[in-house]
Structure formats: structure tokens, C-alpha cells
Amino acid sequence: MPPEPDNIPDAGQAEEIAELVAKTPDTLPLKRPATPVFVPATLPDEPVEAPENGAALENPPVERPISVPQAESVPSQAVSVVAPVAPEPVSPPAVEFSPPPHQTFRASLTLELRCATPDASIRYALGAADVGEDGTLYDPAAKILLTQSTGIAARAWVNGESGPLALAHFEISQPQWEKKEPLDQSDATPHEISDQRALEGPWKLAAASVRGKLHAHRGGWREDAFAHDLAPAADGTYAIVVVSDGAGSAPLSRVGSNLLCRETLAHLRDALTQSAPLSTDAQELRERDLPLLRVVLVEAARHALQKLNEEAAKRARPLSDFASTLLILVRREWNGQQLCAALQAGDGAIALWNDDNTLTLLGMADHGENSGETRFITTVGMEAELPSRVRFSIRPNLHAVAAMTDGVADDYFPEATRLNQLFGAVLPLVENGDAPGAALLRWIQYEKKGSSDDRALTLCWRDDAAPQPETVTEETSDGHA
Numbered sequence: 001m002p003p004e005p006d007n008i009p010d011a012g013q014a015e016e017i018a019e020l021v022a023k024t025p026d027t028l029p030l031k032r033p034a035t036p037v038f039v040p041a042t043l044p045d046e047p048v049e050a051p052e053n054g055a056a057l058e059n060p061p062v063e064r065p066i067s068v069p070q071a072e073s074v075p076s077q078a079v080s081v082v083a084p085v086a087p088e089p090v091s092p093p094a095v096e097f098s099p100p101p102h103q104t105f106r107a108s109l110t111l112e113l114r115c116a117t118p119d120a121s122i123r124y125a126l127g128a129a130d131v132g133e134d135g136t137l138y139d140p141a142a143k144i145l146l147t148q149s150t151g152i153a154a155r156a157w158v159n160g161e162s163g164p165l166a167l168a169h170f171e172i173s174q175p176q177w178e179k180k181e182p183l184d185q186s187d188a189t190p191h192e193i194s195d196q197r198a199l200e201g202p203w204k205l206a207a208a209s210v211r212g213k214l215h216a217h218r219g220g221w222r223e224d225a226f227a228h229d230l231a232p233a234a235d236g237t238y239a240i241v242v243v244s245d246g247a248g249s250a251p252l253s254r255v256g257s258n259l260l261c262r263e264t265l266a267h268l269r270d271a272l273t274q275s276a277p278l279s280t281d282a283q284e285l286r287e288r289d290l291p292l293l294r295v296v297l298v299e300a301a302r303h304a305l306q307k308l309n310e311e312a313a314k315r316a317r318p319l320s321d322f323a324s325t326l327l328i329l330v331r332r333e334w335n336g337q338q339l340c341a342a343l344q345a346g347d348g349a350i351a352l353w354n355d356d357n358t359l360t361l362l363g364m365a366d367h368g369e370n371s372g373e374t375r376f377i378t379t380v381g382m383e384a385e386l387p388s389r390v391r392f393s394i395r396p397n398l399h400a401v402a403a404m405t406d407g408v409a410d411d412y413f414p415e416a417t418r419l420n421q422l423f424g425a426v427l428p429l430v431e432n433g434d435a436p437g438a439a440l441l442r443w444i445q446y447e448k449k450g451s452s453d454d455r456a457l458t459l460c461w462r463d464d465a466a467p468q469p470e471t472v473t474e475e476t477s478d479g480h481a
Contacts, residue, residue, distance in 0.1 A: 092117040092156040092163040095124075101168040107175055111144040113154055115163070120156040128153045130165060148172055177452075180219035187255050189221050192445075196437030199230060200237040201333070202463040206436035207241075208444045209456035212407060215248075217452075223247075223254045223324075224405045224456035227261035231269045235277035238332045240268050241458045245348060245405035247323035247376060248453075252315075256308055256322030260377065263304035264328060271296045272330070280335055290341075294390045297328055297343045301386050305377055319378050326377040327363070329403045331460065338398040343390045345377040349409035353423040355397035361416055362391040365409065374406075400427060400461040407453035408444070426459060 098112040113122045123135035124144070131153040138144070138154070149172045156163040182188075194208040211222035223246030231238040242261045246253025275296065278289045304326070312319045325346025332339055342350045344363030352360040366375055375382060400423060412418040429443055430436035444455050 090158065091161045092120040092158045094164045095122055095154040095156050095166040097152075097154075097166070097168050101170050104171045104173055105146075106173055107147070109146045109170055109172055111146055111152070111170065112140075113138045113144070115156040117156065117158055120158045120163070122154060122156050124152055124154040126150050126152055129167070131155055133157065133162075146170055146172060148174070177213045177217050179216045182219050182221055187221075187252065189225075189254050189258065191216070191222055192441060194437040194441035195228070196435070196440075197228075199239050199460060203239065203460055204430075204436065204463050205239070205241075205458065205460045206430045206440045207456075207458040208437060208441040210441070210445055210454065212452050212454040214452040215454060221254045222454050223257055224407065224454040225254075225257040225261045226403075226456050226458050227265040228458060229265055229269050231272035233272055233275050233277070233332075236332050236334075238268075238272040238330055239460060240265055240272070241329040241401075241403050241460065242268075243327040243329075243348065243403045243405060243456055243458060245325045245346065245407070245454070245456065247374070250321050250323040252317060252321045253324055255311065256324040256378070259308055259311060259322070260304045260324055260326050263307045264300045264326065267300040267303040268296065268328070268330065271300065278334055278339075285334070290392055293330075293341050293392075294387060297330065297341060297390050298386045301326055301328065301343060301345065301377065302383060305383060308378065323376040323378045325374070325405070327403050327405075329362070329401060329458075331401055334394060337394050337396045340393045340395070340398070340401060341390065342392075342403075343386065345375070345382055345386065345389060347374050347406040347409065348404055349406075349412075349415045349419065350403045351401070351415065351419045351423075352393060352395060352398055353400040353402070353420070353427075354395060355399045357420065359416065359420050359423075360393055360395070361419075362393060363389065365406065365415070398462070400459060402426075402457065402459045404458070405454065405456045407451070407455035408457050410453070411448055411451050426457075427461060430459060431461065431463070 093116045096114045096116075098114055099109075113124060115122055122138040123131055123133060124138055125131040125135045127150055129151075132155075135153075135155075144152075149170065151167065151169040154166045154168075191211040192209065194206070196206045197204070199205055205228060207226050207228060209222065209224045209226055211220075214220075215222065224244070225246070226241070226243045228239070228241045231240060242264045244257035244260045246255075246257040250256065275292075279285050308322055309319060312322055325348055326343070327346075327348050327350055328343040329350050330341045340352060340362060342362035344350060344366075347365035349365060350362045352362065354360070377383075402419075402422070408422070409415055409419075412422050426440065426443060429439040433439045440457065440459065444457055
């Protein structure tokens, strides 16, 4: 029963009240002023507190119509007023984990935190026994990515009130890489290979290739390949390097990559050995000799592609079964400087490292129209593009050149800004040891998360650091300076 009012209206006041009520409609919407105030007895079943110093309510009551009795039902006595009642704090329910923790997950887990109260905020801490309001705020859009076994503590908050602590431990098993021998022993290739040799003058070479962790785990063959040799011409010696990466989806790509390297090298060695001397005049070199050198590189690639077509026909297999990339690098001395020519079809990288610690890329990794779709020398239309893929550079201070498959290049993406790290790591190993090939083979087996492809890397470097001429001539794909 409500308390008795302090002041009872006289008969005249009661008459005025009855008259006012009689003129009022059955329902009267409650109009909220600019600064909401508490209206006693408006919603007795949902009491709210009046804000201090006139501030707006953080969660104002919902406007509802007020039923007003008819005039004849209003007693002559004043209506009693119910005093406001402070609400009891309501704690949100416990946080739920999705998926639940009672299972073992493989490699990684995308974890979702949920609370039955829609406007609750959730905070969590990994590897902790509790979490407070200083914990990490959960983002429902991003969720939580777990890549290793860990515990998690989580709570929900609503209007400063926290819910119960939720604890869970998620067990994530990491895949163990295995090394399996291929079941198909035809066209076998070594799982790892390395080489080294002295080149012309102060130049040396080291090369290495290894089977990637993924192919080893699945019992596949190494699909990367390389080849190298010297071609002594009338006026100097050409150093030749060829690298190829067989497509993982092509069942005979190891055959394709090795055949491309072997046939390209043979054609280049013969053609460059019989080539005419280069002009010592820069303009004549640009206008006559470099275009001829472009033709030699293109013809070598086309020759190798033709041999690959013949191999496919002989085995009665489609050319796509042999899909592989092709990277060609030719280097020689010209006027006391180093002339480099390159042709690239597919991904990987060909890079020049200079004495002033600057990097030059000859060719760029190319892909198809869709992201991750690699193109190959065997791709339809690639043969017609070959002339436009030749690049030249003449360097007075060249210190090293490298050609590599994407198993190495992708770990240094973007190559234009990160391949300097590769030269910085590898050059001290090959320059300061008696077995640079073996040193390169050890290095190329580095561990990097997410890197499991076959790898091939060839490196040529100048063994002495004698000063070189200061002038430099750059050649572009069209042969102009």
C-alpha cells in the first residue's frame, strides 16, 4: 500500500483536478523535455534514478502512453505518489567460446567469443588466470587467431558491471613435417644438389637447390633446376646461368625444368662462343650488339621450348604436364665494366648487387590475371612475349649477381627492397669459405614459417674488391639508354 500523502487537497482543489482529468484523452504520451527528468509512478515496474545535476539519462526510459482514468473514476482525494526505487545492478552472463575447447585443433584456430547480452563488451587475456577491464577488447569482426596451444580468460561487461570469469584452454597440434621417398621412381632427381666453380677472371660461382618441405612431406620430387657454364668468345668470356622452377601441379615438371635448363644452356653456349666481338663504342653497342644479344637469348628460350614440345609428343603427354618457368642470366666484361643480359618468363628473381650496396632487378616476377596464378614458359602466348622480356644493364661496380626460383624470392618479397638482405646473408658465407657450394646448400635449407616450396639459388660474385670505373650505362628492354 502506498504511503499517505503529506498534504490533502481541499474540496475546491479536488474539483479542479476532476475537471482537468475530464478534459484529458484516455491516453496521454509522456513528452520528454530537452533534459529528461524522472516522473514518479510513470513506469513503476521499471524504476530509474534521476540524473544528478540535470545530466541526460545514459539509458532513458522508453516512452510509453500513460492511461488516465475517466473523470468519474477519480476520487475526491489526491492520488498518492510512489517514490523512485534504485535499480539493482544486473551482471551479464558468462562468456561462451566457439568452438568449445574440449577438442584438439590442428595447426591453427579462429576463436569466437559470445555473450547472451547483445550490448555487452568482452575483454580477454591469453595465457592468464583472470582478466580485468584493462584486458584486450574483443572485436567480433576480427575474432581471435590462435596458432599454438594457449589458455584464455574472458569476462563480459555491461554498464561497469562484470560477469563471471570464463576460462578455457585450447590445444593446437602443430603438423610434423615428414620426409618421404616418392612412390614413382621414374625420372628421379636428387633431393638436394650443390655446385661451385671458378669463372673468368676474379669471378666465382656457387649454386644449390633443395626439395621443399611440402614435397618431402608428400613424397614428391624436387622440381627446381639450374645449369651454368662459360662460353669463350673471340673478345671475352660469357658466364651463363639458367634457372627453372617446375609447376607443382604439373606431374612431369621436374622433367620440364631440367630439360629447359639443359637445352637453353647448350644453345647459348654455342651461339655466344661463335658471336662477333662487341663494339667498344656505347652507341654502336646499343644500336647493333645489344639487339643481336637479345635475339640470342630469345632463340635459346625458343629452342628449349621446342625441345620440350618434342619431349611431350614423345611421351604422348600434354605440354602442360611439363610446365616450368625459365630465367636466363648472361654476364661478361665490357670496357672494364660488367654487361648483364637477362630473360625471365615466370616468377623468381634475377638481381644485381653493387659495391655501393645498391640493388638492380633484371626482370620482374609475373603472374596471370588472377592473384597467385603463375605463368610459365609453356603458357600459351608466352613465346611471343619473349623479346619484350629481355633486360640489359652495364655496371661499373658490380659485385654479385643472383638468379633464384620463387621458393627463395618469395621469402624476400618485395624483392626490390628486401633482396639486399639475401646478399648480406649469403655473400659472407661463400666468400670466406673453401666450400662455397656446400655453404650455400646449408644456408638454403633455412626455416621460415609459411615457406615450404622447393628452392634454387645461383650466385656469382667477384672475388676481389678492386675499384671499378665510375661511369655507368643503363640499358632498358627496348635497347635505349
